[in-house]
Amino acid sequence: MAALSQYIPHDYQRYCINRLLADEALGLFLDMGLGKTVITLTAINDLKYNRFAVRRCLVVAPKKVAEATWSNEAAKWQHLQHLRIIPVLGDQRKRIRALNTPGDIWVINRDNVAWLVEYYRNAWPFDMVVLDELSSFKNHQAKRFKVLTWVRPHIKRIVGLTGTPAPNGLLDLWAQINLLDQGQRLEKNITGYRTKYFEKNYSGFGYMAKPGADDVIQRKIADICISMKAEDYLELPDCITNVIPVVLDDKAQKQYKQMEKELLLEIDDDTEITATSAAVLTGKLLQLCNGALYDGDRNVHRIHDCKIEAFLELIEQLNGKPALVFYSYQHDLARIHKALEKSGLRVRELKTPQDQLDWNAGKVDILLAHPASAAYGLNLQDGGNHVVWFGLTWSLELYEQANGRLYRQGQKQKVILHHLVVQGGADEDVMAALESKATTQDRLLEALKVRIRDAKQDC
Numbered sequence: 001m002a003a004l005s006q007y008i009p010h011d012y013q014r015y016c017i018n019r020l021l022a023d024e025a026l027g028l029f030l031d032m033g034l035g036k037t038v039i040t041l042t043a044i045n046d047l048k049y050n051r052f053a054v055r056r057c058l059v060v061a062p063k064k065v066a067e068a069t070w071s072n073e074a075a076k077w078q079h080l081q082h083l084r085i086i087p088v089l090g091d092q093r094k095r096i097r098a099l100n101t102p103g104d105i106w107v108i109n110r111d112n113v114a115w116l117v118e119y120y121r122n123a124w125p126f127d128m129v130v131l132d133e134l135s136s137f138k139n140h141q142a143k144r145f146k147v148l149t150w151v152r153p154h155i156k157r158i159v160g161l162t163g164t165p166a167p168n169g170l171l172d173l174w175a176q177i178n179l180l181d182q183g184q185r186l187e188k189n190i191t192g193y194r195t196k197y198f199e200k201n202y203s204g205f206g207y208m209a210k211p212g213a214d215d216v217i218q219r220k221i222a223d224i225c226i227s228m229k230a231e232d233y234l235e236l237p238d239c240i241t242n243v244i245p246v247v248l249d250d251k252a253q254k255q256y257k258q259m260e261k262e263l264l265l266e267i268d269d270d271t272e273i274t275a276t277s278a279a280v281l282t283g284k285l286l287q288l289c290n291g292a293l294y295d296g297d298r299n300v301h302r303i304h305d306c307k308i309e310a311f312l313e314l315i316e317q318l319n320g321k322p323a324l325v326f327y328s329y330q331h332d333l334a335r336i337h338k339a340l341e342k343s344g345l346r347v348r349e350l351k352t353p354q355d356q357l358d359w360n361a362g363k364v365d366i367l368l369a370h371p372a373s374a375a376y377g378l379n380l381q382d383g384g385n386h387v388v389w390f391g392l393t394w395s396l397e398l399y400e401q402a403n404g405r406l407y408r409q410g411q412k413q414k415v416i417l418h419h420l421v422v423q424g425g426a427d428e429d430v431m432a433a434l435e436s437k438a439t440t441q442d443r444l445l446e447a448l449k450v451r452i453r454d455a456k457q458d459c
Contacts, residue, residue, distance in 0.1 A: 004076070004077065017046075020039070021046060021047065024157045025158050026180070027180055028159065028160065028162075029163065029225055029227040032317060036161045037069060037073040042079070042080070053157075056104075057105045058128070059107040060109075061107060061132035062109070062136065062317075063110075067245075072423075085103065085107060086101050086105070087108075088106050088116075113144045114147045117150060126155065127156040127157065130159045133313075133317055134162040135163075136316065137175055138172035152179065164229050164319070170197070170198075171207055238407070238415065239415045240414060241417050243419050244420050247422075248304060248423075252303065256425065260285060263285065285425065287328075288425070289425040290307055290328060290329065290332050291304050294329070307420050307422065308339050310420050314388060318386060323367070323388050326369055326402055336390065345365040347368065356380065359384075360381075360383045381405070384406065385415050386416050386418065419431060
């Protein structure tokens with residue numbers, strides 16, 4: 001079992017914690033990787049157990065975040081060990097049982113917020129609510145926004161977490177800020193907000209901000225929002241690692257374990273595991289983590305979409321910021337393309353020098369690349385600062401070289417490396433090896449031997 005870490009907050013994290021303790025409504029607009037979750041958990045812990053200011057806290061999050069991120073974050077830190085975090089997930093029966101389980105923090109998928117409000121009606125029990133990914137409440141006509149406004153008067157403390165808002169998202173700010181302050185700063189309704197700060201586009205469709213509206217809006221909400229970009233904080237390393245846990249659903253977990261067991265048991269007791277066989281076997285297990293598997297005839301068999309769902313939530317949380325996405329297999333590439341079809345994002349596969357030029361010119365939102373084809377010589381640092389590892393590579397050299405496309409001289413922002421890691425899967429072995437910068441091959445051989453031993457014991 002890994003040793004627990006002692007949390008020593010950076011200065012900006014300490015500032016955010018203190019504001020959460022002092023303010024009953026606060027928006028934390030922090031770039032991913034700056035520690036929004038541990039900041040919030042630390043404040044909740046203090047508010048409940050030191051100040052007795054809250055009793056029950058609800059976290060509303062995207063589905064994949066609700067499944068693992070909050071529990072995993074609390075489990076990492078010494079000072080948060082006693083916090084009881086209860087996921088409110090699954091069918092209605094499971095959700096009701098979870099709500100009646102003693103705890104400190106209940107974490108629910110945002111798609112079930114309407115059900116939750118209806119379930120409690122006038123007996124709303126949560127005096128503190130954290131909206132993890134506040135930007136998913138930007139639509140004032142969505143049911144999830146409306147139902148929260150109904151119970152908002154019963155919520156004593158509210159926190160909105162999201163990345164730094166994109167400049168073109170001013171119109172979307174109204175609903176988000178309204179949940180925090182109930183209409184005090186940006187007008188009581190969307191019509192008043194639009195009339196005051198926007199005018200119709202020349203085409204007659206949509207709205208554009210009036211001159212100077214951006215500055216006025218920012219000043220109005222400055223006291224209730226903390227907006228921080230990663231590059232503003234010099235005490236941070238130039239490159240930040242962000243591990244995003246992916247939990248397989250029950251069906252996918254069963255399929256994964258069965259296929260993993262069959263693959264591992266193909267190795268006989270007296271067969272020496274070589275680096276070559278380890279690479280082949282690990283490759284298959286990593287394919288399983290990603291969600292699909294090639295058979296002997298190169299036909300693709302889809303196993304699950306859990307990592308794809310986590311990927312889409314991550315892209316949403318980037319709030320329009322461009323991302324360089326590394327995939328491992330052609331079936332990854334095909335499934336990512338399909339998942340992004342209706343996103344409205346400008347998606348490009350890195351193939352030609354023109355793709356590189358367009359990325360650096362800000363004409364590409366999602367640039368898809370294989371680490372082997374993007375590992376050397378390409379300068380992509382002008383196009384963005386977010387790297388997403390959809391599929392992990394067991395080659396430390398390829399991993400570092402691929403990250404070096406953005407994390408290199410000339411990069412003006414902090415580079416954030418996001419890794420989608422399936423819990424309990426081969427992803428964890430690879431991530432541990434990459435983080436330790438150990439001889440990856442040796443680590444994987446050891447990890448495989450452990451998995452094979454466990455598979456044999458389960459027979």
